Amino acid sequence: MLTATSPTPGNFADIAARIGRIDWATVESGLDGQGNATVVALLRQSECRELATLYDESGFYRSRVVMGRHGFGRGEYRYYDYPLPKLIDDLRRTAYARLAPIANRWNQRLGVAVRYPDTLAEFTHRCHEAGQRRPTPLILRYGEGDYNCLHQDLYGEQVFPLQLAVLLSEPGRDFTGGEFVMTEQRPRMQSRCEVVPLGQGDAVIFAVNNRPVQGSRGAYQVRLRHGVSRLRSGRRHALGLIFHDAT
Known part of the structure; x- marks a missing residue:
């Protein structure tokens, strides 16, 4: 399992150090093989509780969405507004810098011409030029019986192909059920389902939409969706970091 622990919350250098200590070769291998990778203890318990x-x-927020009103499932979430809280902003910027090379390699394998810049600031500028100006980091809250339907977080023509979610609640104490789940649809095959176990403060990095898979005639795309299974008891909070802004 991967670890990324730290003594000091909310400091840019500290977040950068945590991100730097992650075994990125193992993360890349997980993303290539399953479309997801887990990082243990990316956020401290105190940070999770505060968020x-x-x-x-x-x-802190620009809007609130009640999932049941839109057919998204049950539960709710709130989108953060700019300027983002420092902890979230630092985490988003430093994680993007590590993920951009993976995203570029995926596009190269698939023959996609789009390349992502080295910094999140440059990519955000690209989003804003395309009319995507609304921030997309969000915090989600589920109660007993709530769930999140399988979906993809696509908000416009500019899409960064990887995103990150952190579980803020403690399984078994704060809630039961509510597992993070993913499905993968390969051409002419039935969907594959995977449950990704997470502890409090753990992060899952995963594909937003498609990922490359090597076939006998080269790489091809498989489509992924993610969601959260039904909460059986308690309350569950999670932080979602999407790197492209919304229209």
Whole structure:
């Protein structure tokens, strides 16, 4: 299992150090093989609790979405507004810099001409030029019986192919059920389903839409979706970091 622990919350150098200590070769191998990779203890328990506690504070967010009103499932989430809280901004920027080379390699394998810049600031500028100006980092809250339907987080023509989610609640204590799940659809095959176990503070990095798979005639695309299974009891919070902005 991968670890990324730290003594000091919310500091840019500290977040950069945590990201730097991740075994990125193992992450890349997981993404190539399954479309997801887990990082253990990316956020500290105190950071997870603070983010979850601030869910009901209105000053951090641009909008609130009740899933049942849109057929997304049951539960709700809130999109953060710019400027993002420092911890989230630091994590998003430093993670992007590590993921951009993987994203570029995937596109190269698939024959896709798009290449992603080295920094999130440059990519955000690209999004804004395309009319995608609304921030997409979000915090999700589920109660008993809630779930998130399988979906993809696509918000416009500019799409970064990888994203990151952190479980903020403690399984078995704060909630039961509510597993992070993914499905993969290969051409002319039935869907493959995978449950990704997470502990409090653990992150899962995963494909937003498609990933390359090597076939006998070269690489081809498989399509992925993600969601959350039904919560059996308690309350579950999670942080989602999407790197492209929304229209």
